[in-house]
Amino acid sequence: MSFMQINDLKVHYPIRGGFFNRVIDQVHAVDGITMEFERGKAYGLVGESGCGKSTTGKAIIGLEKISGGSIFYEGENVTNKRRSRKSAFSRDVQMIFQDAHSSLNPRKRVKDIIAEPIRNFLKLSPQEEERKISELLDIVGMPDDAKFKYPHEFSGGQKQRLGIARAIATNPKLIIADEPVSALDLSVQAQVLNFMKDIQNEFGISYLFISHDLGVVKHMCDHISIMYKGRFVESGTKGDIYHNPQHIYTKRLLSAIPEVTPVGREQRKRERIQVEQHYQVEHKNYFDENERVFDLVPVSSTHFVAATSQVKEVM
Amino acid sequence: MKTDELLKINDLHTGFRIKDTFYDAVDGVSLTLRKNEILAIVGESGCGKSTLATSIIGLYDQNKTRVQGEILFDQKNLAALSEEEMNGIRGLQISMIFQDPLSALNPLMRIGEQIEEGLIYHTDLTSEARQARVLELLKQVGIKNPERVARQFPHQLSGGMRQRVIIAIAISCKPQIIIADEPTTALDVTIQAQILDLLIDLQAETEAGIILITHDLGVVAEVADRVAVMYAGEIIEEAPVNELFTNPKHPYTRSLFNSIPQMNSESERLNVIEGIVPSLMNLPRSGCRFSQRIPWIPKEAHEEHPALHEISPGHFVRCTCWKEFHFKTDKGGGTYELHANK
Numbered sequence: 001m002s003f004m005q006i007n008d009l010k011v012h013y014p015i016r017g018g019f020f021n022r023v024i025d026q027v028h029a030v031d032g033i034t035m036e037f038e039r040g041k042a043y044g045l046v047g048e049s050g051c052g053k054s055t056t057g058k059a060i061i062g063l064e065k066i067s068g069g070s071i072f073y074e075g076e077n078v079t080n081k082r083r084s085r086k087s088a089f090s091r092d093v094q095m096i097f098q099d100a101h102s103s104l105n106p107r108k109r110v111k112d113i114i115a116e117p118i119r120n121f122l123k124l125s126p127q128e129e130e131r132k133i134s135e136l137l138d139i140v141g142m143p144d145d146a147k148f149k150y151p152h153e154f155s156g157g158q159k160q161r162l163g164i165a166r167a168i169a170t171n172p173k174l175i176i177a178d179e180p181v182s183a184l185d186l187s188v189q190a191q192v193l194n195f196m197k198d199i200q201n202e203f204g205i206s207y208l209f210i211s212h213d214l215g216v217v218k219h220m221c222d223h224i225s226i227m228y229k230g231r232f233v234e235s236g237t238k239g240d241i242y243h244n245p246q247h248i249y250t251k252r253l254l255s256a257i258p259e260v261t262p263v264g265r266e267q268r269k270r271e272r273i274q275v276e277q278h279y280q281v282e283h284k285n286y287f288d289e290n291e292r293v294f295d296l297v298p299v300s301s302t303h304f305v306a307a308t309s310q311v312k313e314v315m
Numbered sequence: 316m317k318t319d320e321l322l323k324i325n326d327l328h329t330g331f332r333i334k335d336t337f338y339d340a341v342d343g344v345s346l347t348l349r350k351n352e353i354l355a356i357v358g359e360s361g362c363g364k365s366t367l368a369t370s371i372i373g374l375y376d377q378n379k380t381r382v383q384g385e386i387l388f389d390q391k392n393l394a395a396l397s398e399e400e401m402n403g404i405r406g407l408q409i410s411m412i413f414q415d416p417l418s419a420l421n422p423l424m425r426i427g428e429q430i431e432e433g434l435i436y437h438t439d440l441t442s443e444a445r446q447a448r449v450l451e452l453l454k455q456v457g458i459k460n461p462e463r464v465a466r467q468f469p470h471q472l473s474g475g476m477r478q479r480v481i482i483a484i485a486i487s488c489k490p491q492i493i494i495a496d497e498p499t500t501a502l503d504v505t506i507q508a509q510i511l512d513l514l515i516d517l518q519a520e521t522e523a524g525i526i527l528i529t530h531d532l533g534v535v536a537e538v539a540d541r542v543a544v545m546y547a548g549e550i551i552e553e554a555p556v557n558e559l560f561t562n563p564k565h566p567y568t569r570s571l572f573n574s575i576p577q578m579n580s581e582s583e584r585l586n587v588i589e590g591i592v593p594s595l596m597n598l599p600r601s602g603c604r605f606s607q608r609i610p611w612i613p614k615e616a617h618e619e620h621p622a623l624h625e626i627s628p629g630h631f632v633r634c635t636c637w638k639e640f641h642f643k644t645d646k647g648g649g650t651y652e653l654h655a656n657k
Contacts, residue, residue, distance in 0.1 A: 048503040049474075155591055185359040185530065185592075190574035190585035197583065212503065215533075219576035219585070256508035258533030260575055262556045265537050269515075272508055 002036035003074055003173060004093075009033050010068035011052070011059045011230075029055045031230035031292070032069065037174055042200065042207040044221030046214060046253070052230040053210045057176045060208070061095050091121040094167040098179035100159035104151040110137075110162060111147040117169045136165040139199065157188035161195065168199060176208045181216060193220060214257050218242060223302075226250050231293040233286075236303035246305040248286050249293075252279045285309045321491055321524040322348040322371070327384035327394070329363075329370045331595070337381045338595045340366040342548035344384075348492065353518065353525045355539035355556070357532060359571075361592050363548040364528045368494050370394070371526070372411050373401040388492070407437040410485040414497040416477035420469040426453075426480055427465030433487045452483040457513055475506035482513065489521060496528045511538050532575060536560055541629075544568050547593060547604040550623065554630040564632045566612070566640040567605050573642070586642065603634040611643050612636055 011030040014023040030052045037043065045053045058064040060071060062083050070079045073089045083090040094117070097103035104113055114133050118124060124132060134144050140161040151159060160180060167175050177196070181189040193216065199205060211217050217224060218238060225235040226249065234247045245251050255275045259268065285308045287293060294307040324346045330337035341363045348354050356364045369375050370382050373393065386393040389408065393401070405411075410433075413419040421429060430449045434440055440448065453461035456479040469477055478498065485493055495514065499507040515538055518525055529535060535542055535556065543553040544567065552565040563569050573586030590608045593599065599607065603617040621634035 048505065157591075186532075186571055186574045187359065187586075187588040188591075190576075191587045193576065194584050194587060213576075214504070215576045252505060256505040258504075258508070258511075258531070258537040260533050260536050260560070260572070260577065262536045262539075262560050268537070269512060272512070276509075 002038045004037040005072045006033065006035045006060065006069070007072070008069035009035075009056065009059060009066060009071070011055050011064055012067040028230050030059060033225075033227075033230075033232055034296075035225070037206050037208070039173065039206060040200065040204040041223060042209055042221040044217035044224040045208060045210045045227060046212065046217050046224060047227035048212065048253075051227045053212075053227050054178055055230075056227075057095070057178050057208060057210050061093055061176055062090075063095075085120050091117075091170045092173040094170065094172040094175050096160075096163050096167050096175060096177040096180045098182055100156065100163045100183070101151065103163055104159060106151055108150075109147065110149055110151070113151070113162065114166050114169055117166060121170045132169070136169055139168070140165045140195065155188075156184055157191055160184060160188075160192050164192070164196065164199075168203070168205070171203065172205065174206045174208065176210070178210045179212070180209075182211065182213065189216075196220070214254065226253065228293055229291060231306070232296055232304070233293050233306045234304065235296065236299075236305075240300070240303040244303070246299060246303075248279050248282055251275055319349050320347050321350055321388070322346075323385075323387040324371070325385040325387070327367070327370060327382070327386065329366050329375070330381045330383075332379045332381070333596060338598070340548055340595055341370060342598070342600075344545075344548075344550055346543060346550070346553075348524045348526060350491075350524055351518070351522045352540045353515075353527055353538055355527045355529060355535040355542045356545060357529060357535055357542060357571075358545035359530060359592055361594070362545040364545050365496055367545075368411070368496050368526065368528055372405060372409055372494055373398075374411070403437075406433045406490070407488045408490050409492040409494065410488070410490040412478075412481055412485045412493065412495040412498045415501050416474065416481045417469060419481055420477060422469055424468075425465065426467055426469065426472070430465075430480070430484050430487055433484060437488045448487070452487055453480075455486070455517070456480070456483045457509070458483075474502055475509065478502060478506075478510055479513070482510070482517070486517060486521060486523075490523060492524050492526070494526045494528070497530070498527070499534060500529070500531070507534070514538065532571065544571075547598050549604060549633065550631075551605065551633040552631065553623070558627070558630050562630075564626065564630070564637045565605075565634075566609050566637060569640070570608075570642075589643075603636055605634070606636065609636070609640065609643075612639055616640075 009030055010032055013027040013029055015025040015027060016022065017024045033056060035043065045056060047053045055064055059066050066080050070077060078089045081087065111133055114136055115129060118129055118132055133147060137144060137146055142158065142161060154162065181192050184192060200207065209217060209220050221238060223237055224241045225232050226241065228249050234241060234245065234250045241250065245254055252275050255272045296304040297307045299305050324344060327341055327344045328339045329341040330339040344367060356367065358364045371386055371393065382394045384394060427449050430452055431445050434445045434448060449465055450461045453464055458464050458476065458479055472480065499510050502510060511534065514525065527539060539556045541555050542559045543550045544565065545551065546567050552568050563572055570586055570588045576585060588608050602619065603621045606617050616636045616639035618634050623631040623633050625631050
């Protein structure tokens with residue numbers, strides 16, 4: 001059973017202009033997406049830059065004003081609720097940011113950075129708090145003396161681990177990870193990903209993993225949604241998306257990913273060009289006249305794909 | 316130099332000055348670029364791959380940088396040329412494609428004018444001939460309506476279009492060597508695929524030699540002919556692309572391969588390389604530079620002065636530690652071997 005439901009979430013930005021700076025149009029950054037989160041599962045949100053995947057993450061945690069739709073957390077409507085110290089939702093949903101460096105306050109010691117969510121949400125005595133911080137540093141594999149250091153004294157991978165320590169301080173149920181490893185080198189990326197998997201297994205955390213890197217998403221996630229212009233084009237289990245992609249956009253995205261073997265690369269290039277041509281020709285059948293993706297229709301119990309115009313007419 | 320060799324680098328040292336001491340970021344690199352080949356240089360951030368590129372093309376601060384060694388091109392040593400002499404080569408015979416296309420373009424100049432700049436400097440074409448060449452170049456890099464794009468400003472174009480413009484500028488004078496420093500890192504995968512395909516097609520047409528600098532092994536696998544892997548300022552392995560991907564030898568190369576979240580494997584854990592890349596000032600200047608990251612390999616396995624050994628035709632590996640190397644199994648499930656070492 002899912003503990004959190006998102007129904008028809010919309011985030012629209014106003015475009016102002018003309019006389020008196022009135023709202024003259026809207027940007028549909030997120031335009032009607034529906035998701036459910038179950039315990040201990042990892043959900044991937046994939047798309048090209050500007051497709052609205054980060055906005056979705058921010059809207060869920062409340063950093064972005066929701067224009068339509070609703071979010072239910074354990075039966076409670078938390079749409080556009082202010083983040084407060086009393087709310088279970090604010091405590092149980094945490095975020096890891098892409099740029100670890102700019103997400104840590106340079107003027108605070110590690111101790112105070114990690115203590116922030118603890119002070120906000122858990123009522124602990126100073127000794128308990130101290131113990132909790134040591135425990136958290138131990139979980140993310142950092143030495144205890146890191147407490148008294150400042151963020152600039154750490155490397156990129158270590159900073160990202162501090163960000164994770166802060167996110168798991170309140171024993172959250174869902175962590176929204178917005179491109180958590182995009183800025184890291186391959187070997188450091190491996191370290192952070194392994195570690196995120198470990199704490200997932202240990203604490204039963206769910207992830208909303210936002211990334212443009214399909215390799216990373218495949219490694220981490222059970223369930224993947226592909227996003228384009230604020231809407232889902234396809235959503236399903238890892239197997240559904242990678243072995244049985246239905247939508248032309250998904251196929252195009254998958255064909256563009258470089259494989260880590262030079263064997264058969266000419267063949268792949270030919271296929272890629274073929275898919276691209278197919279995409280140009282078939283484009284109008286998959287998107288309406290405003291480039292909007294059609295609504296999702298089920299293919300199987302787990303696999304949903306945006307309809308094509310032919311299907312639309314039959315319906 | 317042999318006839319098919321375009322560029323030959325001999326024992327290049329590029330150092331940066333920090334408090335009156337020069338620290339070599341590129342430390343004794345020797346490389347050869349042949350005609351009509353794509354040579355990929357891979358490595359993690361801080362390994363010196365971009366420094367190598369800027370040393371070749373001479374884009375460094377003369378006051379803070381020291382370049383020693385030879386960069387032989389067209390019977391000249393680029394490392395010893397004056398700024399004026401380099402200006403005659405840059406853009407004409409050797410050109411560069413940068414990582415971030417927006418900051419590489421002048422925001423106040425129209426696209427057409429920016430492409431024309433190199434032509435004005437290096438050729439004596441008439442104004443009309445230059446205009447025609449600009450349109451031809453834009454068409455060549457796959458821009459559908461060149462007349463319109465030539466009149467536009469950089470901010471009006473998408474990331475992929477901007478990178479195409481950068482490539483058009485780079486090939487405008489038909490250079491013999493193109494240095495591409497992370498040309499697709501800032502782009503989405505679909506655009507990345509298009510730009511890489513474009514690079515391959517252009518190379519087939521122009522027969523230029525391309526030095527491709529990247530950290531993405533997937534990109535290397537898709538386009539490179541030969542690969543050099545760099546670690547801490549040195550080349551630690553060099554091989555033709557098929558050989559490197561099927562038969563990597565150096566512990567660093569093999570560790571890197573095992574850190575990739577594979578599209579096709581379902582393995583739970585990724586390989587982690589112990590420790591961190593040493594910073595420029597703390598680089599171990601003697602012995603095997605990778606030895607700190609594989610402490611479970613006995614000291615005797617390393618050479619005292621690690622050299623590049625040719626273990627099969629065209630396949631070079633530094634140090635002898637690869638013979639003894641095995642992965643340290645992790646406590647949580649162990650690492651998996653992507654390429655079994657036979």
